Amino acid sequence: xxxxxxLINGLVTGAALGxxxxxxxxIYATTKLFHVAHAGVYTLAGYVxxxxxxxxxxxxxxxxGAVAAAVVVGALIQGVLYAELGRRRAxxxxxxxxxxxxxxxxxxxxxxxYSPNIxxxxxxxxxxxxxxxxxxxxxxxxxTVAVSLSAYAGTMWFFHRTILGKQIRAxxxxxxxxxxxxxxxxxxxxxxxxxxxxIVALPGVLVPLDLGLQxxxxxxxxxxxxxxxxxxxxxxxxxSFVLAVGIAVLQNLSLLFIPGEWSIGITFGIFxxxxxxxxxxLFPAGR
Amino acid sequence: xxxxxxxxxxxxxxxxxxLSTNLLVGIAGIFSVSQAAVFGVGAYIVAQSLxxxxxxxxxxxxxxxxxxxxxxxxxxxxxxRVSGDYFVVTxxxxxxxxxxxxxxxxxxxxxxxGLPGIPPPDIFxxxxxxxxxxxxxxxxxxxxxxxxxWLTMHAPFGRLxxxxxxxxxxxxxxxxxxxxxKVSAAALAGAFAGxxxxxxxxxxxxxxPVSFDLDASILLLTMxxxxxxxxxxxxxxxxxxxxxxxxxxxxIDIPTTIAASARQFIYGVLLxxxxxxxxxxIVGExx
Numbered sequence: 001x002x003x004x005x006x007l008i009n010g011l012v013t014g015a016a017l018g019x020x021x022x023x024x025x026x027i028y029a030t031t032k033l034f035h036v037a038h039a040g041v042y043t044l045a046g047y048v049x050x051x052x053x054x055x056x057x058x059x060x061x062x063x064x065g066a067v068a069a070a071v072v073v074g075a076l077i078q079g080v081l082y083a084e085l086g087r088r089r090a091x092x093x094x095x096x097x098x099x100x101x102x103x104x105x106x107x108x109x110x111x112x113x114y115s116p117n118i119x120x121x122x123x124x125x126x127x128x129x130x131x132x133x134x135x136x137x138x139x140x141x142x143x144t145v146a147v148s149l150s151a152y153a154g155t156m157w158f159f160h161r162t163i164l165g166k167q168i169r170a171x172x173x174x175x176x177x178x179x180x181x182x183x184x185x186x187x188x189x190x191x192x193x194x195x196x197x198x199i200v201a202l203p204g205v206l207v208p209l210d211l212g213l214q215x216x217x218x219x220x221x222x223x224x225x226x227x228x229x230x231x232x233x234x235x236x237x238x239x240s241f242v243l244a245v246g247i248a249v250l251q252n253l254s255l256l257f258i259p260g261e262w263s264i265g266i267t268f269g270i271f272x273x274x275x276x277x278x279x280x281x282l283f284p285a286g287r
Numbered sequence: 288x289x290x291x292x293x294x295x296x297x298x299x300x301x302x303x304x305x306l307s308t309n310l311l312v313g314i315a316g317i318f319s320v321s322q323a324a325v326f327g328v329g330a331y332i333v334a335q336s337l338x339x340x341x342x343x344x345x346x347x348x349x350x351x352x353x354x355x356x357x358x359x360x361x362x363x364x365x366x367x368r369v370s371g372d373y374f375v376v377t378x379x380x381x382x383x384x385x386x387x388x389x390x391x392x393x394x395x396x397x398x399x400x401g402l403p404g405i406p407p408p409d410i411f412x413x414x415x416x417x418x419x420x421x422x423x424x425x426x427x428x429x430x431x432x433x434x435x436x437w438l439t440m441h442a443p444f445g446r447l448x449x450x451x452x453x454x455x456x457x458x459x460x461x462x463x464x465x466x467x468x469k470v471s472a473a474a475l476a477g478a479f480a481g482x483x484x485x486x487x488x489x490x491x492x493x494x495x496p497v498s499f500d501l502d503a504s505i506l507l508l509t510m511x512x513x514x515x516x517x518x519x520x521x522x523x524x525x526x527x528x529x530x531x532x533x534x535x536x537x538x539i540d541i542p543t544t545i546a547a548s549a550r551q552f553i554y555g556v557l558l559x560x561x562x563x564x565x566x567x568x569i570v571g572e573x574x
Contacts, residue, residue: 034375036375081563088563090562090566093316095562097558098562098563100320101556101557101562103555104505104552105552105555105556106555108548108555111548226376227380230376259391265384267380272365275366275373279369279373
């Protein structure tokens with residue numbers, strides 16, 4: 001029974017993590033920048049939703065407000081900071097350090113404003129139980145899985161069926177050629193980071209709804225999601241989503257044998273195995 | 288007066304760490320947010336050796352340095368073999384894993400409570416107990432460290448490292464081992480960080496995981512970025528400036544609850560500002 005419960009927890013955590021992985025993968029595959037500050041956007045979304053929710057606004061407004069805030073902040077980071085660094089011909093390393101600085105600024109602003117302690121959402125229904133095939137599951141868990149699967153399907157549809165999605169994939173595969181055909185890569189980068197930020201806002205709200213908010217909790221999911229992205233094959237949306245679920249399930253099942261504080265070791269172990277034996281990931285070139 | 292002495296000694300220990308981070312980030316061009324973890328490994332090894340009377344201070348520091356060299360080689364070798372960006376994941380992973388070990392491996396590290404009562408350093412049996420003597424020890428260590436750094440940078444190996452930063456492809460085409468040079472630089476960085484850890488543990492006589500967490504790594508990166516990448520003066524200036532910052536902050540009236548956040552916030556702002564307007568730092572070379 002414990003194993004079943006852990007499996008369910010793994011699937012739920014994995015669904016949320018899958019969205020982080022998709023969003024990071026989109027940004028990384030297109031802009032080629034290691035957007036560490038993405039962890040800050042993830043954290044910020046949760047706090048915005050909490051603020052709106054504690055002011056008595058409807059839950060759906062809180063969620064949409066969080067998505068909107070994430071989009072604005074993400075677009076500003078790309079459109080102002082990264083674009084300016086690009087104009088100054090900054091090296092990859094310089095952009096990475098600036099992104100890390102941005103993460104420190106965001107996390108510590110949140111910590112100073114909201115205190116570093118855990119905050120819980122004032123939402124009474126979040127731990128209500130419903131029965132799915134005889135197994136009790138909380139409403140939050142069910143909502144997380146439903147939202148994640150719809151967002152995954154939506155992302156797949158957007159990138160393969162719409163003109164804008166195809167343009168983004170064109171820029172991702174060859175920015176130089178895209179520039180020639182007047183696709184304006186810089187504009188596309190802002191759009192991609194905005195979309196990625198909107199996607200990451202969903203787990204950014206849903207995970208804290210279950211576990212509570214903490215200002216410095218963004219790095220761990222981002223790191224796990226990055227590992228899922230690498231293991232799934234960079235640029236493959238399905239690959240990163242599936243691997244994120246797989247890693248989360250493994251992490252949760254490992255709790256049967258290993259205490260929870262070492263779970264980062266499990267995640268990292270998976271990364272090392274992939275790095276040594278299959279560095280291109282399970283689904284390479286699946287653009 | 289005691290206050291000034293301990294500031295100088297601590298700044299000198301951080302100069303060793305600045306040299307270490309500069310070798311890795313500035314010279315080898317490897318992004319790193321895990322130097323504090325390596326620093327911590329050195330500190331815990333020396334602390335445990337002295338507390339259990341296994342060996343004297345000098346051999347303990349040597350053991351710590353060797354251990355950190357091995358650690359840095361193990362960390363850099365597989366990820367650099369694959370892709371530069373994978374090192375970002377490795378670096379965050381090592382840092383989070385190390386923090387988990389420092390906090391949870393209670394027998395070895397004293398857990399979150401840390402290790403109190405570390406004996407003072409001794410030079411082959413002669414214990415150094417006053418602040419003046421400790422300052423002399425750290426000064427000697429820093430002079431030695433700077434000498435090693437200067438000699439390395441002016442040796443053929445140093446020229447090879449510079450050449451790699453200018454044009455990695457050209458160096459590889461000239462038949463030089465790029466990977467080997469980068470890993471050697473990382474190994475030297477490990478030796479610096481390990482010895483700095485030994486000095487830090489014996490100087491403060493108390494260590495806990497907070498000194499070696501992600502924030503500490505970001506501080507080290509900020510020191511190098513502000514002082515200046517790739518130069519000796521830069522590695523010396525950065526630590527002295529940034530360790531004075533918390534003292535300056537005490538003059539401004541901010542609540543103690545947000546003091547730590549305010550400090551990290553300033554480091555973040557410095558990282559962004561320097562990357563945008565002066566990526567070479569105050570007295571550094573192009574990053």
